[in-house]
Amino acid sequence: MSGSNSKPFTVLVEGNIGSGKTTFLEHFQQFEDITLLTEPVEEWRNLRGWNLLDLMYKDPVKWAMPFQSYVTMTMLDMHRRPTATPVKLMERSLFSARYCFVEHMMRNGTLHPAQFAVLDEWFRFIHREIPIDVDLIVYLKTTPLVVHERIKKRARSEEQCVPLSYIEELHKLHEDWLVNRTFAECPAPVLMIDADLDLSQITEEYKKSEHQILRRAV
Template sequence: MSAGSGAVTLLFRCVRLVSALCAEAPSPLGAAARHQGTARHRGTALRAGSVRLIQSRARGGMRRGDVSAGKLVRNGVDKKAVICIEGNIASGKTTCLEYFSKTSNIEVLTEPVAKWRNVRGHNPLGLMYQDPERWGITLQTYVQLTMLDRHLSSISAPVRMMERSLFSAKYIFVENLFRSGKMPEVDYAVLSEWFDWITTNISIPVDLIVYLQTSPQTCHDRLKQRCREEEKVIPLEYLESIHKLYEDWLIKRTYVSLPAPVLVIPADHDLQKMLHHYEENRDKILAASYL
């Protein structure tokens, strides 16, 4: 099967998933949603010690309880907070999620990396790192599908913490492939059309983004220590380009809007200091359930 035909197959799986959700979901006109996932936000950075909170407000005043007209919404989203943990590869997202998973009222969802490594016996994640121009659209189509599934799955606790999001999949990793010349323009256009359709027609509420701000060199050093097979080929330059896109999106906000307020936590420190940072910011993070 060629890369193009494989990508088309994955896109059709997306269609089937969304069709099934549409069949099961209540009428969007009668369902409550907290935020429009693609609403543009304005905000300012507030400093609190070593942490900055970038407050944002959607144009039009969309708040929890407002109707997300015309959008498919997940059952039971009311009074459920969604927090996305964002950051570069090896920025400490897993450690952060493990720390908060010990809190009884928080549900933790890690990235579905196991799925990206094994799609009916194939490893699109490994293939993408080996030959991104050939396999980039194949992996990113599947990432888009699996992250959409994560966002739309039922929430079993008052607060959900997710590792990354549908938004960073597009704004960071697809964007990096395209800007680096490793994704053909037609592939980028197809993925962009899908992302735009999803965010226009499906409500994907996010209440808070926690950005683990880490230097590319620190991430590179950590990669060497953890020795994951697919990551052995990742150069420092790749981490630098991912870092720049994260900074442009979440700090400078120069090329795309924010789907939620951003809490910035410096994450270059050792494990013990990071655990202290997480405890220090627990109240700020859990306050997302009241936004």
């Protein structure tokens, strides 16, 4: 296929840290109709040689603001990236950055109210001025204890000190945003997937979402 598709069917993959978003995207590598945009974690780990993710975990009061501000930029880049395929599958979004991570950092005081206000104004400005198309959200729902174990096992160096309480709070924010709909706007219908299952069983679960994502009989 050639050229760029200005209005692909756009799917966001959301869920707690360690919920298997990358594995979910990898499952869809087999389909040629899809462009996969994995989260730019590597860019966050190496901005001109600086590991912003590590700085943020080591000294959140100082680094949460620049980290989230860079996340906003890299996410906007992904939302705007043209694709040559009819379907675009994105890992995370501007929405989870704002409604889960920034929200949490504001509520627990990591972000000064003035820092929060700047990030929130950026979010509102982008939302108002730039079309961000979303057609479906895949929510990989997990239990905090399960993902906490996975995070410890995968041993990403920056995440070694992530406490269970942080994972629980992020879980609540995802639930409030995507299931309970209590505080934030949900930009598209939500398809919920049980992502507690381990790797040997999860493929069957992923398969259930194929027809909704590809919008054809598979």
